Amino acid sequence: DAGVTQSPTHLIKTRGQQVTLRCSPISGHKSVSWYQQVLGQGPQFIFQYYEKEERGRGNFPDRFSARQFPNYSSELNVNALLLGDSALYLCASSLPSRAGAGELFFGEGSRLTVL
Amino acid sequence: TQLLEQSPQFLSIQEGENLTVYCNSSSVFSSLQWYRQEPGEGPVLLVTVVTGGEVKKLKRLTFQFGDARKDSSLHITAAQTGDTGLYLCAGVESRSTDKLIFGTGTRLQVFP
Numbered sequence: 094d095a096g097v098t099q100s101p102t103h104l105i106k107t108r109g110q111q112v113t114l115r116c117s118p119i120s121g122h123k124s125v126s127w128y129q130q131v132l133g134q135g136p137q138f139i140f141q142y143y144e145k146e147e148r149g150r151g152n153f154p155d156r157f158s159a160r161q162f163p164n165y166s167s168e169l170n171v172n173a174l175l176l177g178d179s180a181l182y183l184c185a186s187s188l189p190s191r192a193g194a195g196e197l198f199f200g201e202g203s204r205l206t207v208l
Numbered sequence: 209t210q211l212l213e214q215s216p217q218f219l220s221i222q223e224g225e226n227l228t229v230y231c232n233s234s235s236v237f238s239s240l241q242w243y244r245q246e247p248g249e250g251p252v253l254l255v256t257v258v259t260g261g262e263v264k265k266l267k268r269l270t271f272q273f274g275d276a277r278k279d280s281s282l283h284i285t286a287a288q289t290g291d292t293g294l295y296l297c298a299g300v301e302s303r304s305t306d307k308l309i310f311g312t313g314t315r316l317q318v319f320p
Contacts, residue, residue, distance in 0.1 A: 135298075138309075202250055
């Protein structure tokens with residue numbers, strides 16, 4: 094069975110540009126979460142979507158937005174990129190039967206470099 | 209803002225040695241998880257501890273949740289080179305979201 098897949102795996106952008114990252118959850122998983130992992134630190138929660146509705150939002154500026162599609166895949170958008178947005182962006186999916194955090198399955202991440 | 213501090217930040221040991229990683233917070237969590245992350249990959253869940261004082265064993269790894277559900281420890285017995293990686297603790301803030309508060313991480317290097 095396929096795990097969580099993310100694309101692109103690596104990308105380079107310049108300051109002020111916009112980026113869209115994509116995530117396909119494990120088949121049958123209806124919840125998708127996004128995390129930002131800056132080099133040398135633990136991941137930080139950005140968003141969670143469950144059944145296409147936002148369930149949680151972390152302490153990130155409005156430049157960060159996300160959505161979930163009917164097939165439960167998700168996109169994370171970041172506008173007006175800053176150097177500090179350089180990070181590994183992780184997507185995680187979880188089983189639909191739980192109401193909250195249980196086992197999260199993470200993808201390999203999208204490595205974003207902002208120059 | 210809830211914070212999880214891990215110690216040590218870096219650990220370099222030889223095969224066969226024992227080690228303990230600590231995860232501390234001033235906040236109470238409904239449960240706490242431990243993940244291992246290898247270079248180029250996402251974190252992989254090792255264990256979830258829920259009850260204060262709970263101890264769980266996973267082969268050579270022993271996980272403990274503090275009585276007050278504010279801290280946790282991971283003990284590895286007879287470390288192997290395959291244990292090398294970044295160990296992350298993560299507090300479950302609420303049962304209603306998948307929001308995890310991750311610790312600062314402990315990078316473990318096990319040499320043969």
